[in-house]
Amino acid sequence: MDLKYLALLAFYYVVGRIQGGVIGKCSPDKYEAVVITEGEHARIKCNLCKASTLLAMSYFHTHGFNITWFKYIPEGGQEKLSGETARITYDDISLGFWPALLNDTGKYFCSVFNGTYNISSASTYLNVHKMEGLCDDHFYKYIGIVGRFFSLLCPNLEDYNSEKNNVTWLKDRKDKVHTGNTYTIQKVEETNAGCYLCVLTLENGGVQYNVSRRVKLHIEHIEPFIPKIVYPGKEEKIEVELGDKREIECKAVLGYKDNDCMLYWKSECDYFGIDANETDTRSITENNRVYLINQLVFKRIKTEHLNRAFHCCLLCPETEMVCNVILLEKDKHVTGRLCVLLFTTLALIIIVAVIYVRFKIYFALCIRDFTCKDETLQDSKEYDAYVLLLKSNEALICAEGEYFALKLLPAILEQKFGYRLCIFERDVLPGAAFADDIFSYINKSRTLIIILCAELLENESSMYGLMSGLHQVLVERLIKPILIEYNPIRDITFLPQSLQLILKSNRTVKWTNESLLQNSYFWKRIRYLMPAKCIKRTQFY
Structure with a gap:
């Protein structure tokens, strides 16, 4: 075994918790979802929690690790998939369905095993549904502005990069409007509104299969309000003192209506640290606009909270935005600098006062001569x-x-x-x-x-x-x-x-x-x- 493989294995020993020969096991609460129409091709990737790159997977294959797929069964437990059937196949690090049927709906996960240790992935939920309508509940929403340039992208085809040119766009399931992954509209009109179907055609064993995505395009005459985070800024640095209690508010404006947005906090390592947690997101209305507020509460500032980026994330159907907050320890010498500043100011005042007292006669005489002031007029006195x-x-x-x-x-x-x-x-x-x-x-x-x-x-x-x-x-x-x-x-x-x-x-x-x-x-x-x-x-x- 080469050094890279040993380093990778050592990594899993360190970060994983070894119980019964398992190195690293993803939480069962974490899973991804794949939505597919019955009769179409579906693909699920082996999603390891720690190192899911293709390079890492190639090392597993090279050094005797095998990938095995399992499906959770409703009665409890798990069912091993053999991968020997023509309909359900292993494709390197992916599980393929040719095609997906309704009874394939469920949770799947992969296990990388070499006879002694294994690494279990996060679950992926495969949702196979019937085609009930072109714009049913399972569609992607886009908004175009009348008179503007707009591009419709067939979503979630990252696993099919080499076949993206085989995408066909249909409007209302009957009119073919474009071929290619991106459908470009040079100048949006009212007639462009509607439901679109982008269909990717694949071939397996001499049989053609489809992978389709449904897109609904809304047309608006004015540019919609784009939700955004109003506080904190792109990168906000806040000075704190160790041991203090601190609440940091993340505030986002959504516009004149709730846009099904999510506002939440996350840390670089998905862990806020001891004595820190986020509150539930609440919605308020100010000046006829809807705002979301989520607070990150530090019950007590600790050293582990300093110099870390805490991300305030806004996730909306039409936009995403992330702003960072970094906590810095307040300068311990600020009091000393303040004393020096006060002493310097006091000394300056004293110097100015001494100069004024010493030379006030000269100043007064210069002002008299410059203004030609005369106090001897109209007082009925004869002598000065x-x-x-x-x-x-x-x-x-x-x-x-x-x-x-x-x-x-x-x-x-x-x-x-x-x-x-x-x-x-x-x-x-x-x-x-x-x-x-x-x-x-x-x-x-x-x-x-x-x-x-x-x-x-x-x-x-x-x-x-x-x-x-x-x-x-x-x-x-x-x-x-x-x-x-x-x-x-x-x-x-x-x-x-x-x-x-x-x-x-x-x-x-x-x-x-x-x-x-x-x-x-x-x-x-x-x-x-x-x-x-x-x-x-x-x-x-």
């Missing part, structure tokens, strides 16, 4: 800011503060940016009522600029102006303050309580040596705290 210099009795400090308030501050704000300042020492005429003048000019201003030079405020006029301005800022809230810390203040406890509140606010600006530059942060912050005012593009910002 009232400048209050808090003087000290120290001559040097006082002189520096006066230079900043009377020279440098107006040079930048008035000449560069077009603001109008009210500086008491410069703009108020001498001789007027001191208290009334200060109060009046503060009321006419939009902003109160307080220039702080020292911790100790000993100048009486400075203190009065400060109190008047702070009353407007803190009590009546009519104007906004800007506190310029011209000299560093080491101890704020010497300042009035109200001034300490402003000093701790975000409306304070500190003067440094770099502030002498006109494009320094000091002047940008002063502009940011001042009312928005439209300036020319050529001016500095």
